[in-house]
Amino acid sequence: MTKNDSDKLIIANKEIAFQNEEKENRAAELNIANKELLYQTSEKKNRAAELVIANKELIFQNSEKEDRAAELVIANKELAFQNEEKEKRAQELIIANRELIFQNEEKEKRASELVLANKELAFQNKEKEKRAVELLTANRELKKAEDDIRVLNEELEQKVTERTAQLLAANKELESFSYSVSHDLRAPIRAINGYTKILVEDYGESFDADGELVLQSIIHNSKKMGELIDDLLAFSKLGRKEVTFSTVNMDELLGEVIAEILPTENENIPKFDIKLLPSAKGDKSLIKQVWINLISNAIKYSSHKKETRIEIGASLKGNQVTYYIKDEGAGFDMQYYDKLFGVFQRLHSQEEFEGTGIGLAIVQKIIHRHNGTIWAESKLTEGTCFHFSLHKA
Amino acid sequence: MNYDNIEILFVEDSTDDAILTIRALKKSGFTNKLHHLTDGAEALDFFYCKGIYSSRNSADLPKLILLDVKMPKVSGIQVLEKLKSDPQLRSIPVVMLTSSNEGPDVEKCFALGANSYIVKPVDSDNFFNAIKEIGLYWMILNQPPS
Numbered sequence: 001m002t003k004n005d006s007d008k009l010i011i012a013n014k015e016i017a018f019q020n021e022e023k024e025n026r027a028a029e030l031n032i033a034n035k036e037l038l039y040q041t042s043e044k045k046n047r048a049a050e051l052v053i054a055n056k057e058l059i060f061q062n063s064e065k066e067d068r069a070a071e072l073v074i075a076n077k078e079l080a081f082q083n084e085e086k087e088k089r090a091q092e093l094i095i096a097n098r099e100l101i102f103q104n105e106e107k108e109k110r111a112s113e114l115v116l117a118n119k120e121l122a123f124q125n126k127e128k129e130k131r132a133v134e135l136l137t138a139n140r141e142l143k144k145a146e147d148d149i150r151v152l153n154e155e156l157e158q159k160v161t162e163r164t165a166q167l168l169a170a171n172k173e174l175e176s177f178s179y180s181v182s183h184d185l186r187a188p189i190r191a192i193n194g195y196t197k198i199l200v201e202d203y204g205e206s207f208d209a210d211g212e213l214v215l216q217s218i219i220h221n222s223k224k225m226g227e228l229i230d231d232l233l234a235f236s237k238l239g240r241k242e243v244t245f246s247t248v249n250m251d252e253l254l255g256e257v258i259a260e261i262l263p264t265e266n267e268n269i270p271k272f273d274i275k276l277l278p279s280a281k282g283d284k285s286l287i288k289q290v291w292i293n294l295i296s297n298a299i300k301y302s303s304h305k306k307e308t309r310i311e312i313g314a315s316l317k318g319n320q321v322t323y324y325i326k327d328e329g330a331g332f333d334m335q336y337y338d339k340l341f342g343v344f345q346r347l348h349s350q351e352e353f354e355g356t357g358i359g360l361a362i363v364q365k366i367i368h369r370h371n372g373t374i375w376a377e378s379k380l381t382e383g384t385c386f387h388f389s390l391h392k393a
Numbered sequence: 394m395n396y397d398n399i400e401i402l403f404v405e406d407s408t409d410d411a412i413l414t415i416r417a418l419k420k421s422g423f424t425n426k427l428h429h430l431t432d433g434a435e436a437l438d439f440f441y442c443k444g445i446y447s448s449r450n451s452a453d454l455p456k457l458i459l460l461d462v463k464m465p466k467v468s469g470i471q472v473l474e475k476l477k478s479d480p481q482l483r484s485i486p487v488v489m490l491t492s493s494n495e496g497p498d499v500e501k502c503f504a505l506g507a508n509s510y511i512v513k514p515v516d517s518d519n520f521f522n523a524i525k526e527i528g529l530y531w532m533i534l535n536q537p538p539s
Contacts, residue, residue, distance in 0.1 A: 182493030183463060190492070190515045191409035197517035198416070219517065226515025233493070 171240070182233050186226060193222040224356075228344070231358035235343060238362060243283045243369050247393040250277035250323070253284065254312065257291040261299075268308050270299055275313035278321045279393035286366045287390070293359040294325050294386055300353055301329035301384065320372075321392040326385040331378040340376060363388075396439070396446060400425035401532070402455040404436045404472065405490065406464040410513065414459070414490075417524035423532060428455075433467030436460070437475060440482060454485055457531045462491040462498050470501060477506035484538055486531050 196218045199207075207215065254274060262270070280287070295310065302308040311326040332340070332347040339345040341364040346357040367374040367388050378384035401423070405411045411429055418427065430436050436458075438444040442451045458476070462469040469489060476482045486508040491498060494512045502510050511527060514520045 179493070184492075186492045186513075186515055187407060187410065190513060190517075190520065191407075191413070193515055194409070194413040194517045194520060197521075198413075223516045229515075 174236070175240075178233055178236055181229060185229050189222045189225050189229070193219055193226070196222070228356050228358075231356045232343075235358055235362055235365065238286075238365050238369070241286075243286065245281050245283060247279050248282045248284050248287050249279050250287075250314070253288055254291060257288060257295060261292055261296055268303060268305075270302070270308040270310050273309070273311040275311075277312070277314045277323065278316055280321050280323075280390035281393050282370050282390050283366075286369070290363050290366050290388065293363045297359060298325060298327035298329060298384075300355070301331075301348075302327050303329075303353070305329060316392060319392055320389045322387055322389040324385055324387045326383065328383040331380045331382050331384050333380050334378060337376070341374070396428065396449045397453055398426055399428045399453070400456045401427040401459065401528075402430065402436070402439065402457070403427055403459045404430045404433065404464070404469065405459070405461040406431050407461070410461070410490075413517070413520060414524055417521045418528055420521070421525035421528055423528040425456075425532065432464050433469060433472040436472050437467060440476070440479075451481075454482070456485070456537070458485055458487045459527070460487055460489055462489055462502070470498065470505065473502060473505050473507055486535060486537065488527055488531060 196215050200212070200215050200219070204212065251274075254277060258272065298310045299308060302310075305328060307328075309328050312324070314321055314323045316322075330348065330353070336347050339347065341360050342357075343361040344357040345361075346355060348355075364374050367390070370390055372388055372390045374386065374388040376384055376386045401418070403411070403414065405414065411431075415427065415429065428439075430439060435444075439446045439449070440451075442449045460469040460472060473487055473489065476485065476487060483506065487506075488509040488511060489498075489502045489507045490511050490513055492513055499510055509527070509531070511523055514523055
């Protein structure tokens with residue numbers, strides 16, 4: 001052993017002695033700590049029991065809370081669902097609201113329009129009321145006018161009836177007058193004529209030449225008067241005769257007339273130049289009389305000429321056809337034209353040309369009854385041309 | 394008076410017309426037995442054998458009746474109507490004589506069955522010819538039913 005070793009051992013010893021002391025201190029502390037631990041353990045045991053209780057309590061509370069939580073979850077879900085529903089509903093309400101707003105606006109517009117329309121209607125109503133009043137007045141006036149017209153009409157009707165009766169009576173009177181004239185005037189004239197003829201036949205020798213001439217004059221004049229009566233009656237009859245219109249074939253009719261009136265034993269046979277004649281509307285028998293009278297006149301007034309030339313033709317204008325008949329006979333002075341168609345008016349003496357002066361009056365009356373016109377132009381000694389118009393067929 | 398074998402019965406109220414007509418008939422050679430009556434009533438007496446004609450033989454009928462239309466009392470038209478509606482008398486030819494063709498007489502006479510209707514001409518020559526032709530036609534040319 002070396003001194004170091006001894007020093008080392010002394011130091012180690014001293015170390016051990018120190019550790020020992022430390023261990024003893026430590027043991028004392030441990031002891032205290034142990035005591036403390038024991039206490040603490042007991043305390044802990046107490047505390048554990050308390051904790052068990054508390055734990056139990058907590059478990060209970062926990063379970064309660066869990067139940068509650070589950071309930072809350074359910075409630076929550078319900079709330080969430082309700083929320084969703086509410087949101088949907090809210091959305092819908094928003095849309096509905098918008099719609100309502102829009103409708104409201106529309107309604108307001110409409111309302112303002114209605115207000116305007118209402119005003120207009122009110123105005124129109126007033127106007128209509130005014131108009132109604134006017135109409136009522138007008139109606140009253142009309143009614144009055146109608147009544148007046150009815151009264152006037154009745155009066156008129158009455159007048160027409162009276163006038164018709166008067167006319168009928170006048171016509172009847174005229175007819176019986178014609179009848180009387182015809183019967184009662186003709187009979188004595190016939191007697192005068194007949195008895196004079198007996199004088200000539202049975203007592204002719206008792207008369208000298210002058211006496212014979214007087215007898216012939218009586219015969220001639222009574223005959224003439226008979227003709228005048230007949231002509232006058234024919235003329236007055238014409239005014240009463242009904243005109244029956246039909247299509248008259250003028251070519252055919254003229255042929256008929258010429259064949260009827262052409263003189264058979266006359267050296268002065270008329271030379272006819274007849275153009276194409278359009279048909280007309282008229283009463284055939286009356287139109288025939290027109291041609292008979294006009295052609296007879298043309299022949300009669302040409303009798304002093306060497307030749308008898310008669311030209312007949314027609315022209316169309318609109319719905320009128322105008323016929324003409326032209327002769328180269330004696331003609332007449334146009335200054336007496338206004339007497340040409342007069343009843344019993346003559347532009348030549350009886351010695352020159354015989355006649356009663358009724359022929360052209362009859363012709364004119366017939367043409368007028370057809371709503372036609374008749375006129376003539378003439379030059380003394382050169383000839384005459386008659387024109388008359390009728391409705392074309 | 395003897396009313397037998399009368400061939401022409403002439404009923405005319407006008408003496409003038411009667412004288413002229415009878416003269417024309419005679420001059421034309423119709424000397425057949427002619428009897429002149431002056432009105433329609435007498436004509437009916439003649440046919441129905443009344444009054445002065447009560448002794449007449451009703452079967453003895455004239456060949457021709459000349460009947461004036463216008464006569465007082467019973468007119469020619471009434472006589473015509475009576476004659477033409479009687480089966481015994483209707484076949485006797487009746488010639489109506491009148492002064493004019495005015496009025497509705499013409500149609501009426503033909504409707505009643507007149508055989509002819511003559512307007513007496515004013516002119517004596519025409520009158521003579523008319524009467525002569527009536528006699529000629531109805532007494533000679535016309536063939537009545539036997």
